[in-house]
Amino acid sequence: MANSELARPRSRLVRLRLRHKARIETLEAQLKVCMAAVANGRSVQVPTAPKGNAPRPPAFHGARNAREIDNFLWGLEAYFGAMGIEDDAQKLSNAAFSLNDIALIWWRRRCDDVRRGFDPINTWDEFKSELKKQFYPKDAEREARTKLRHLQHKEVTFVNM
Numbered sequence: 001m002a003n004s005e006l007a008r009p010r011s012r013l014v015r016l017r018l019r020h021k022a023r024i025e026t027l028e029a030q031l032k033v034c035m036a037a038v039a040n041g042r043s044v045q046v047p048t049a050p051k052g053n054a055p056r057p058p059a060f061h062g063a064r065n066a067r068e069i070d071n072f073l074w075g076l077e078a079y080f081g082a083m084g085i086e087d088d089a090q091k092l093s094n095a096a097f098s099l100n101d102i103a104l105i106w107w108r109r110r111c112d113d114v115r116r117g118f119d120p121i122n123t124w125d126e127f128k129s130e131l132k133k134q135f136y137p138k139d140a141e142r143e144a145r146t147k148l149r150h151l152q153h154k155e156v157t158f159v160n161m
Contacts, residue, residue, distance in 0.1 A: 036093040039111050054082035062102025064137050072098070073128055091124040106134055 057075030060068070076098060080091055099107050110130070114120040121127050137143070 032097060033090055033093045036096055037089055054079055057098060059098050059100040060103045061100045062104075062106065062135060064135050066137055069132060069135055073131070088123045092121065092127055095124075095127055103131075103135070 057072065057079050060072040063069075076091075076095055080086070080094070085091055085094065096107055110121065121130055
């Protein structure tokens with residue numbers, strides 16, 4: 001049997017494997033959305049294949065740093081735009097999978113509170129508000145204004161050599 005005869009079935013198997021792998025990844029993404037919706041006790045619209053291919057933003061670990069929180073939320077919104085995600089349930093699911101450490105513990109506690117009868121977070125805006133309420137430093141705005149007030153222009157002189 002010649003090498004070319006062996007190569008044809010092998011390349012078909014590789015293509016078939018890649019197709020199945022892509023399908024599995026799509027199904028796993030849909031499963032995650034459904035699991036998050038069930039955990040939050042609401043109905044969900046299962047997403048279709050993504051409209052784009054964008055890297056996921058870095059995870060948020062729960063730092064009480066205004067810049068990190070703002071960058072995390074901005075990165076998620078840019079990701080949603082690139083992927084064509086418009087549904088709040090899908091946004092919440094994706095955001096939940098972007099939380100780690102202390103932030104993930106907060107989200108788990110929040111999901112447990114919903115099971116105990118507290119109001120669920122249903123929209124992306126509610127999620128952003130709750131996240132900021134939990135992790136935003138209390139006086140971030142005051143500190144930023146103080147830093148701006150104390151900014152000084154210093155003249156720099158360059159020495160020619």
